[in-house]
Amino acid sequence: MKRTLTVCPYCGTGCMFYLVSDSGRLIGVEPSTTHPVSRGGLCVKGWNAFGFVHHPDRLTTPLIRRDGKLHPASWDEALGLVAERLREIQERHGADSLMFASSAKATNEENYLLMKLARGVFGTNNIDHCARLCHSSTVTGLAETFGSGAMTNSIDCFDNTDLILIIGSNTTEQHPLIGSRILKAARRGTKLIVADNRLIRLARHADLHLRHNNGSDVALLNAMMQVIIAEGLEDREFIAARCENFEAFAASIADWTPERAAPLTGLQPGEIVAAARLFAGAKRAMIVYSMGITQHSHGVDNVRCCAALAMLTGNVGRPGTGVNPLRGQNNVQGGCDMGALPDVFSGYQKVSDPMVREKFTRAWGVDALPSTPGLPLTRAMDAAAEGKLHGMFFMGENPILSDPDQGHARHALKNLDFLVVQDIFLTETAALADVVLPAACYAEKEGTFTNTERRIQRVRKGVEPPGEAKADWEIICALAKQAGCDKMHYPDPSAVMDEIASVTPIYGGISYDRLDPLGLQWPCPDRDHPGTPILHIGRFNRGKGRFSPVIYRSPAELPDEEFPFVLTTGRTYFHWHTGTMTRRTHLLDREERRSFIEINPDDAARLGVRERDDVLIASRRGSVRAQARITGIVIPGVVFMPFHFTEGAANALTNNVLDPESSIPEFKVCAVQVRKAP
C-alpha cells in the first residue's frame, strides 16, 4: 500500500488527494483533509480520478503510419522520424509552417519545455494550447483593463463576501468544489445573482436569476452599469484614485438604459435595475465567470464589461471581491503562465520585446529567437486547411472533438504533410496522425499544476506508466536531442522548474522545496516571498485600472426560419472535454452514456418529441443525432448540448467564427434546427 499526494487532473479548482496504490496498481483515492481548497472533500470526478489509469486502451508503444496504418515502433525510430520530418518541413517551407499545440492537461514543466522546443529548437512562435478555446478572451481583456489576465482573488474569498454575481459559469458542475463553497455561502446569507438562461443549480439558490438571451451579456452589463451611474451608486473614490478613462466610459454607456437593453436581453427593465442595485449595494461583491462570458465572438468585450463593473463599484483588490474567471482545465492557468501562447514567453513576457528575447536567447544558449507573434491554434487550423501550414505537433489535445466545426478541423489535419500526436489514448485526433507518441498520465509523473487561483502545486508519481509510455517532459527532451539540440536535458522536473524560476519573474520564488504541502500563489517573485492570494491590492498591475468602452455586437449567427434554435454547448458534470479519460471511467461513463440535448418542454411538444427520443440536430455545418432531454433548465428556443461525445459531436454543428482580438471561437451561440429522428 502506498499513498501519493497529488493534484486532481480534471478541473482548475485544484483539489489535492492521495492516490492509493497496491503492488503498482491504483486502487482508490483519499482526499487530503488539510488542503485549503478541497478541505477533505472531492467531486465525483476527483473520487474517480484513478479509474482510467490502467485502462486496456492506454497507448503503450510509439506508433508510425505505414501503408495507411499505425504500426508499433521503437522510440528511436519514432522520434528520429519526427525530428527528421519536422526539420525537413522547416527547411522547405520555413519554421512558421510548423505548429506546436501544448496541453492544459500537462504540467507546467512540460508546457515550458514544449514552448522552448518550438521557439528555441524549431524557431517558431507557432505555439498555443486549448486556452485559446476557453479563456483567451480573459487573458486579453483582463490584461488590458487590470494588467493581469488571471483570477484576481482566491477561492477562500467565497467564504467571506456579501454578494456573488455568477455569470456564464455552471459552477457546481464545472468547478464543483468552488460551487459548493458558493452554495454554503448562500446558506449563510451571501446574496447570489445568477445571470444565465439555464436554470443551473446555483440559480435555484439565487436571490435574483436573470435568464438573459445567449450572447446579450454586453447589453445586460452595460445597462446595469448605466443604472449604477444614473443612480449615483458608483464608488467615486475608488474610480478617482485607481482608475482611468472613466469619463469616456461613462459617456459610452449613458444611453444604455434598461429599456434599451430589455429587448436585446429578453429581460424586464426592472430585473436589470434590481440587479444593478443589489450588486452596487454590497460592501464586498465577487464576479465569477467562465465560458459563458468568454466563448463568444465578442468574448473580450464581455470580459471588459465584467472588469468595468468591478471597478465601478470598487470591488477590486480587497478580500471577498474581484473579477474571478474560473479556469477550466487542471493546468490551463499554468499552460498560459508557461508561455504556451503565440505572443509571449513564460510569465507573459512578450516575444516582440527585444530585451525579453535577449534574456531568453542567453538563458537558452541559442543564437536568436523569432520576434513576430505566432499563430493562435484556431487560426493555425484555418492555415492548415488552406495548405499554408505543413506540420503539426499535438501534445495531449484532441481538436477533432474540441474545435469548432468538426468537418473543418478534420479537413485541416488531413491536409497536413505531417501530424504528430502525443497522448495517453488513441484519440480521434491521434488516429489521424503519422506518428503517435505514448505519454504517461498525471498519476505516472512528477511536476506541477497551477490552479485557477494561481496556486502552484505538486503533481507526484504514484505508479509506473504502462509499457514504454514516457512522461511528456522526457519525450520532449528526447525529441530535442534527436533534432540536434544538446541543451535540453534535465535530471528531473524540479530542475526544469528551477530554470522556469530563473527566467520568469512571477514564478521567481518557486522551487519544489517550497511547494509542500500547500503550494504557492503567484506572483511569487523571490524565494522569501509568501505568494499573493489577492491581486491588485492598492494598485493595479498595469498602474491604473482602465475602463474600456464596449460597443454591443450580437452573436455572429442568430436563429432564423430555417435554423430556428440557438444551440449553446458545454460540458456535463460527469465528463471531461472529449471524454478521453472520463468515458473510460466506469462510474462516470455509466452516468452519461450518450450525447444528448436539453430542450424546453414547449419546444419538444411542438416538435412531437418525447423524453429520450432521438433527435437530429443540424446547423449550416453539419448534422448529428442525440437523445432529447426535455427540461425547463433551458428556455424555449434554446437547446444545450455537451461536446464530449464522438458519436454525437456538438462540434460538428458549432460555428468557427472567432473573436477578432482573442481568436476564441463562438461555441456558445449558433443556429440549429431540431427534429425527431426517423
Add this chain to the structure above:
Amino acid sequence: MKYLSNEQIPDFFSSLQATHEVRLPIMLPDGTRCLGHPGDGTVALFGGALPAKPTAAFFPHEGPVFVAASEGFTEPSAPEKPLLVVGFTSRDLACLRFIDRFFAEGWRDDIYFRNRQGALVVGVSGYCGPGGASLALADGDCDFELVWDRTRWLVVSHTGAGSAIVEGLAETVSDGTLERLRKEMAVYEDENEKAIRRASELIRADRVPDTFWSEIGDRCIACTGCNLACPTCTCFGVQDWRYAGRVKRSRMWDSCQLDGFMREASGHNPLGTEGLRTRRRIHHKLAADPDRWGEISCFVCGRCDAVCPTGIGIFAVARELIERFGNI
C-alpha cells in the same frame, strides 16, 4: 491487565508484521491521517476516527473479482498473512459488525471474506479523540482494544486471538483505571447520536414531507463522498476490462447519489431526482435498515458530514429535519 507506553506502540506493531499484514493509523506529509504499514509514516493513533473508513482494508475502493482467460479463470487469492487492522473507534466497530453480518447472510460475499476471514481488528478508545477528547470504549466487537488513559495505552483483549497476540506484553496492576474510564466516557451524551435517533423516529412516523428532501437534494452536488466515506455503505459497481486474450473484472464503490445507480435499461429512473436520491440515502439508514436489521445503520461516525462539500451530511440533515418537523 496489559499495557503499552505510547513509545512502545510502533515497535510492538512492527514486530507483528512477521505474522500479520499490519495496517495502523499513520500521519501523511500534509497532516492527513490514514491506514498504512508501520514504517510508512509516524504512527497517529490520536485524533479520533480516521478520515477514510477503516473497513476499506477489507473492501477497497476498487478490487479484483476475477480474470477470465482462455487458459482458465483466476480469482484473487487471500492475503499471504492475515490482516491486522488498528484504528477502529467504537463507532467504526459497530459499522464493521453491521457489514460483517449482511455480507455473511444470504449469499456470502466471498471476496469480502477473503480479506476479512482470520483478520484481527484492533479498537482505539479513551482520551485519544480530536484534541484529547474522549472516545467511548468499545468493550467488544474487536480482538483487542487500546484505551488511552492519558499516560499509557491499556490493552484490553476481547477474543482469544486478541489475547494470544498481546500475551507477551507487560502487566499492570488492576487499579480500577479501566472501570473509571468506562464511567467517565459513559457520562458524555452524544448530541449527534440523539439527533440521529430522533430523526429516525420522525421519518418512520412519516412526519417529513417530500418537499424537504427536494430542498436538501437541491444542495447535493452528487460528489458521492457521503457514500464513499460511510463504513456501512457497501454498494459497488462492476467493471469488465478487455485485454488481449483476457477479461478482468473488478468492482468499485458505487453511490446511491448517482442517477445511474437506479436507472433502468429503458432509461427510466425510479430515483430520478436529487430529492428522491437524498431521501433514499437517509431513509435507508434511518428507516429501512431498522426494519430489516433491527438497528439504525448510521453508527454516528461523522464521516459523511466531514466529507460533504455542501454541508448536508447525515447529522446536518437530521438537525435541520428535527428543527423543522420535530415539534409539529
